[in-house]
Amino acid sequence: SYISTKELEEEEEAAINRFKEYLRFKTAHPDPNYTAPVSFLINQAESIGLQSKTLEFVPGKPVLLLTWPGSNPSLPCILFNSHLDSVPAEPDKWSHPPFSAFHSSDTGNIFARGAQDDKCISIQYLEAIRNLKLVKNFEPIRTVHVLYVPDEEIGGFDGMAKFVESSEFRELNVGFFMDEGQASTSDEFRVFYADRSPWHLIIKADGAPAHGSRMFDNSASENLMKSIEMITRFRDAQFDVVKAGKAANSEVISVNPVYLKSGIPSPTGFVMNMQPSEAEAGFDIRLPPTVDPDLVKRRIAEEWAPATRNMTYQIIEKGPIRDYQGRPLMTLTNDSNPWWPVFKYAITSAGGKLQKPEILASTTDARYMRQLGIPTFGFSPMSDTPILLHDHNEFLNDRVFLRGIEVYESVIRSLSSFVEPSH
Numbered sequence: 001s002y003i004s005t006k007e008l009e010e011e012e013e014a015a016i017n018r019f020k021e022y023l024r025f026k027t028a029h030p031d032p033n034y035t036a037p038v039s040f041l042i043n044q045a046e047s048i049g050l051q052s053k054t055l056e057f058v059p060g061k062p063v064l065l066l067t068w069p070g071s072n073p074s075l076p077c078i079l080f081n082s083h084l085d086s087v088p089a090e091p092d093k094w095s096h097p098p099f100s101a102f103h104s105s106d107t108g109n110i111f112a113r114g115a116q117d118d119k120c121i122s123i124q125y126l127e128a129i130r131n132l133k134l135v136k137n138f139e140p141i142r143t144v145h146v147l148y149v150p151d152e153e154i155g156g157f158d159g160m161a162k163f164v165e166s167s168e169f170r171e172l173n174v175g176f177f178m179d180e181g182q183a184s185t186s187d188e189f190r191v192f193y194a195d196r197s198p199w200h201l202i203i204k205a206d207g208a209p210a211h212g213s214r215m216f217d218n219s220a221s222e223n224l225m226k227s228i229e230m231i232t233r234f235r236d237a238q239f240d241v242v243k244a245g246k247a248a249n250s251e252v253i254s255v256n257p258v259y260l261k262s263g264i265p266s267p268t269g270f271v272m273n274m275q276p277s278e279a280e281a282g283f284d285i286r287l288p289p290t291v292d293p294d295l296v297k298r299r300i301a302e303e304w305a306p307a308t309r310n311m312t313y314q315i316i317e318k319g320p321i322r323d324y325q326g327r328p329l330m331t332l333t334n335d336s337n338p339w340w341p342v343f344k345y346a347i348t349s350a351g352g353k354l355q356k357p358e359i360l361a362s363t364t365d366a367r368y369m370r371q372l373g374i375p376t377f378g379f380s381p382m383s384d385t386p387i388l389l390h391d392h393n394e395f396l397n398d399r400v401f402l403r404g405i406e407v408y409e410s411v412i413r414s415l416s417s418f419v420e421p422s423h
């Protein structure tokens, strides 16, 4: 291209400033501001010459769709997604206010809640399109869409889940979908072909109440404790596989206790000489796509909350676990998926290296696309970066941010130019 080093530096600084501006919107739950970032993004889209459309399936929860029409709109389009919301931050535990986008002049690190998860990609998509469209005069064959959804951090039920059921979505004819991934501590980027599916498990024991001094069988607490021991053993066995290096964290079933509830409250704490008649515990469970959910259900019914120990339970499946044809929610990374080599080529031709495809330990909105059978990769181009999503002092380095824009230029270029050979 014909731009000077000085112009390039100015462009880079402008991109970083747009990122910082976007990071300053207070998008943390439980009360994320969606209005301001959506207006900002619409302005950005206008300045690049993209069409924009705001959809509102649930009041106050906008879905923003941007469009860059391709020269052959009859081909299935490609869709680049990110979420507008962020998890909360504890400002006292941060070295800089979490919505200030503090930019360190010595390290180049930009600190903000959302810097990695996932406001970086929200802006990188646009910067990549800006460069391709306005600087390099690139014209896509397939239509390129950029999507911004609310509420991913709380399951996407009022966001992506509603969007995929809409006529607006059906009319897009999405051929390939990209969503967020996770930082890589090495120089190789990471790509995710599946998420784990989340369940909430609540187990409850009922028993006779008694004086605090009495020893007897089948108290509610005793029975809940037995369950907790069994769940702990299962958790340890899963974790041992990880510790032995035989599987990644995301390839085993995680069962993590999130609350314990029992006892008879009193103004000073709890009544100490009463054994309670009810005891309850809650767990976050994540199932990799490779496991049979029925086996886990059986274990819960027979071992973790058996009626023989006067226990009941509730499994709350937080979203889909199988696709529309009953298959596990995963995108193939072999020759049967024509998008895989195109994606790989896009990374290597940008000078990037890719780690072996992985399952994501947590859960994203990608599952709603995989449920429909749409090939979907999770990818956030952050190499040599500590994994700080949902952590204190989340940051992204300015050079890593800029490098990500180049990577997306290559990804958008390759994917939008890909025309499947006809059979």
Ligand SMILES: CSCC[C@H](NC=O)C(=O)O
Binding pocket: 152, 153, 154, 155, 156, 198, 318, 319, 362, 363, 364
């Ligand atoms: C119940 S779905 C929750 C989705 C959420 N996503 C990001 O952290 C997660 O906990 O993984």
Ligand SMILES: [Zn+2]
Binding pocket: 083, 117, 118, 152, 180
């Ligand atoms: Zn995220």
Ligand SMILES: [Zn+2]
Binding pocket: 087, 117, 153, 389, 390
């Ligand atoms: Zn998150």
